[in-house]
Amino acid sequence: MLRSVFTKTLRDQRWSLLIWSLMIIGFMMLGYWGFNQINPTEISKLVANPAFKFLNDPVAVDTPSGLVTFRYGFFFSLLLSIFSVLLGGRLLRAEEARGSLDLILARPQSRRNVLLEKAGASVVSVLILGLAYGVGALLGEMVLGIPVTIAGALLAGLNLSVLLFFYAMLALTLSHATRSSGAAAGIAGGLYAIFFVLDGTGRIYPGIHWIRWFSPNYYYDLSKPLITSYGTDAAAMLFLLALGVLLLVASLSLFERRDIGAVVPLPIIGRSARRAAETLSADATLDHAARDPWLRSVFMRSLRATGPALGWWTLSVFLYAAYGAGITKSSGDQLRDIYRNAGALDQIVGSNLFANDNGLISFMVFMILSIVVTIYALIRTNGWVSDQDEGRLDLVLSTPQPRWKVAMQTYAAVLVGFAVLVLAVTVGVSLIGLATGLNLDYGGVVVASIALLPLMALVAGAVYALGARLRSGVVVAGVGSYLGLAFFFELISSYLGLPHWTQYISIFSNYGTPSVDGINWPVNIVMLALAAIATTAGIYLFQTGDLRQGG
Amino acid sequence: MTKIIETASLTKTYGASRGINDVSFSVDEGEVFGFLGPNGAGKSTTIRLLMGLLRATSGSASIAGLDTWVQSTEVKRLVGYLPGEFNVDPAMTGAQVIEYLGNLSGGVDQAYVKQLVRRLELDPSRRFREYSRGNKQKVGLIQAFMHRPRLLILDEPTSGLDPLNQQEFYTLVAEAQAGGSTVFLSSHILPEVEHTCDRVGIIREGQLVKVDHVSTLKEIRHHVVEVGFAERAAPTWFASLPNISDIKIVNDGDTVQMTVQDDLSGVIQAAAAHHAVSIVTRQPSLEEIFLRYYETVPVGKV
Numbered sequence: 001m002l003r004s005v006f007t008k009t010l011r012d013q014r015w016s017l018l019i020w021s022l023m024i025i026g027f028m029m030l031g032y033w034g035f036n037q038i039n040p041t042e043i044s045k046l047v048a049n050p051a052f053k054f055l056n057d058p059v060a061v062d063t064p065s066g067l068v069t070f071r072y073g074f075f076f077s078l079l080l081s082i083f084s085v086l087l088g089g090r091l092l093r094a095e096e097a098r099g100s101l102d103l104i105l106a107r108p109q110s111r112r113n114v115l116l117e118k119a120g121a122s123v124v125s126v127l128i129l130g131l132a133y134g135v136g137a138l139l140g141e142m143v144l145g146i147p148v149t150i151a152g153a154l155l156a157g158l159n160l161s162v163l164l165f166f167y168a169m170l171a172l173t174l175s176h177a178t179r180s181s182g183a184a185a186g187i188a189g190g191l192y193a194i195f196f197v198l199d200g201t202g203r204i205y206p207g208i209h210w211i212r213w214f215s216p217n218y219y220y221d222l223s224k225p226l227i228t229s230y231g232t233d234a235a236a237m238l239f240l241l242a243l244g245v246l247l248l249v250a251s252l253s254l255f256e257r258r259d260i261g262a263v264v265p266l267p268i269i270g271r272s273a274r275r276a277a278e279t280l281s282a283d284a285t286l287d288h289a290a291r292d293p294w295l296r297s298v299f300m301r302s303l304r305a306t307g308p309a310l311g312w313w314t315l316s317v318f319l320y321a322a323y324g325a326g327i328t329k330s331s332g333d334q335l336r337d338i339y340r341n342a343g344a345l346d347q348i349v350g351s352n353l354f355a356n357d358n359g360l361i362s363f364m365v366f367m368i369l370s371i372v373v374t375i376y377a378l379i380r381t382n383g384w385v386s387d388q389d390e391g392r393l394d395l396v397l398s399t400p401q402p403r404w405k406v407a408m409q410t411y412a413a414v415l416v417g418f419a420v421l422v423l424a425v426t427v428g429v430s431l432i433g434l435a436t437g438l439n440l441d442y443g444g445v446v447v448a449s450i451a452l453l454p455l456m457a458l459v460a461g462a463v464y465a466l467g468a469r470l471r472s473g474v475v476v477a478g479v480g481s482y483l484g485l486a487f488f489f490e491l492i493s494s495y496l497g498l499p500h501w502t503q504y505i506s507i508f509s510n511y512g513t514p515s516v517d518g519i520n521w522p523v524n525i526v527m528l529a530l531a532a533i534a535t536t537a538g539i540y541l542f543q544t545g546d547l548r549q550g551g
Numbered sequence: 552m553t554k555i556i557e558t559a560s561l562t563k564t565y566g567a568s569r570g571i572n573d574v575s576f577s578v579d580e581g582e583v584f585g586f587l588g589p590n591g592a593g594k595s596t597t598i599r600l601l602m603g604l605l606r607a608t609s610g611s612a613s614i615a616g617l618d619t620w621v622q623s624t625e626v627k628r629l630v631g632y633l634p635g636e637f638n639v640d641p642a643m644t645g646a647q648v649i650e651y652l653g654n655l656s657g658g659v660d661q662a663y664v665k666q667l668v669r670r671l672e673l674d675p676s677r678r679f680r681e682y683s684r685g686n687k688q689k690v691g692l693i694q695a696f697m698h699r700p701r702l703l704i705l706d707e708p709t710s711g712l713d714p715l716n717q718q719e720f721y722t723l724v725a726e727a728q729a730g731g732s733t734v735f736l737s738s739h740i741l742p743e744v745e746h747t748c749d750r751v752g753i754i755r756e757g758q759l760v761k762v763d764h765v766s767t768l769k770e771i772r773h774h775v776v777e778v779g780f781a782e783r784a785a786p787t788w789f790a791s792l793p794n795i796s797d798i799k800i801v802n803d804g805d806t807v808q809m810t811v812q813d814d815l816s817g818v819i820q821a822a823a824a825h826h827a828v829s830i831v832t833r834q835p836s837l838e839e840i841f842l843r844y845y846e847t848v849p850v851g852k853v
Contacts, residue, residue: 179680282668285676289646290661296654305640391638398602398632399655402624547604
């Protein structure tokens, strides 16, 4: 795998590709299996609601393939597009930031070849993800005992791959105009959000259907190969592919013209660069820094460093919470009908969930947000481990700051982020609940939001403890895999009829449904105690061990 | 003279990999001490042990009488440190990095910071990720010097600096020493050590092989001697003499080159007996002394 830029790039992706592929296959099989548990007619009525139609085209949702396309065609296009923009943003910029691109280009390799090999590896990556989608569909059809459509499954995977290729290339192209991979991925992610809204809005309002043409997601939606009656729009797929190739060609051209480490100015970024260039004598710059309150302590600096990301997470969580509350209001009765008669699915989510609006909120908002906030906790606290890996603590620890104090202050900033997210969930649900007249017990909403804290604290504790000795990649793979498996386990455990104690394996089972049942104090106290022990152990190991040498 | 750094049998192992073994030395307050060794010899490991970033497997290290591990926070109040490689948040500007580290050190004299920035010609408004290697090194040097520490520990301090800034760095070291500070620096650059340091320690394969004054090392009576003859010469003419090594024939066979320790009289007599036409002697540079330790001196305790 170290023989070429192509294989090395693939090697860097191997673990994430494996985990994503397993997750896709598992969820696709679960999606097909779940079809037998619900009434297709009720689902058809439900997805006619504009709030659902905004997410995806409801086509033949009374068939297994139609329902899976509606749910997972959307779900995975969203998640994997985020993965793709991160992949594309990092393709060159990550190596430029590390300085390793200089070394690669010092070999007798042309820039064109290096970029083509890296883009080729990205193509293979998105094809693997698409293949996993297709294989998941095939296995799901087998599980459900319906005729297997190999061509349809593979074409569905290919359609997804083409969309992912487009977003990877979009982020790659933008990365030529940004100094960091994160900024490129952020802008590409923002464009994804705009395209998503354009597509959804055009779908809901037929009068302005034409605005969908400006969204790449529309060309992805035009093909639904799993649904035999709908089929594949080869022209749309080819058009999307051509857009991706065009972006790649633009990338090649930009990469061959620009300096390594430099940016191609975009109009907006150029303005900000000009503003920055208007500086100021060295003394004035130093005076300015001396007045900066965010540089006064490790806590303040840590808070400032996480600010932009926390802002986006907070906004997303708030919007999702509000959206979930809105859906609950507009489609609560239909959801109740579907799941009341849903056999094993009812067993999974629990009958009592649909007794009132608090139950629906628990199902629509808190079940999903429980995994979202734990992912945030993993990403956020992993920054601490990355800082150790990359030698960012050497200078900080050469100042008279005790190690435990540095670790505690960083952790305190992490906790502030958790509190902000909890507040965003509470406010998002409550505002929309009050505005739409949902019959909610707001005490239950607050309790369910606060009960997210032990989940995040436990993840943070695990990262601190593992990160004291292990590299960040290993920590993310380990904790991330546990979260994926724990969430999956939470979905299927009740159906499997496992002994009661097994529910403690999954932190999501332990979270339960606090908006309905109130907080389970013993379980939450144990989770908080475990979080405290793990965090303390992590800080102790950090205090007493060698500091890893970065570089 | 007060000893500001003392190590006793300091050892650090990394499983099967080599760290340092049984390193003992001391540094006097007010001196400039050079720490020489090739890559992987253990220089940075020793320095990171002194800074309390690594925990010793055995042995001890102290700075100003304070244990570098147990009392590392107190130690760091006294020290300005430049790591061999370091990273900071790449989105921070140079000014922010300097201000942040200054705050964590309990505040610094802003006027002195500005003076350092001017002297090293750093543009503090640029983001750290935009800096060249040399400019990153300047940020590292400024943050090490800015609180006027009692002890400066600098791991390859001139790495990446241009010659003008190297000269400015030497001036800063001289000023720090004149102000009573001690400087402990590691380097590959022997003329730099020769020029800057009072004493030098040479580390090889994790073990300290020599600690001495630069002047003493240079004065060790090793002489490189070249004896020229009118006709073809033979190494055997000198091989039986005591304290002779590295005998070889050069210049088309009419010159014998050798290294002589101590007294040259035996060489002069043998040269005269074989009708030598010229004798050239010179003292070895520090670089040659350094290489000698790597080539010939067995690894052992100093």
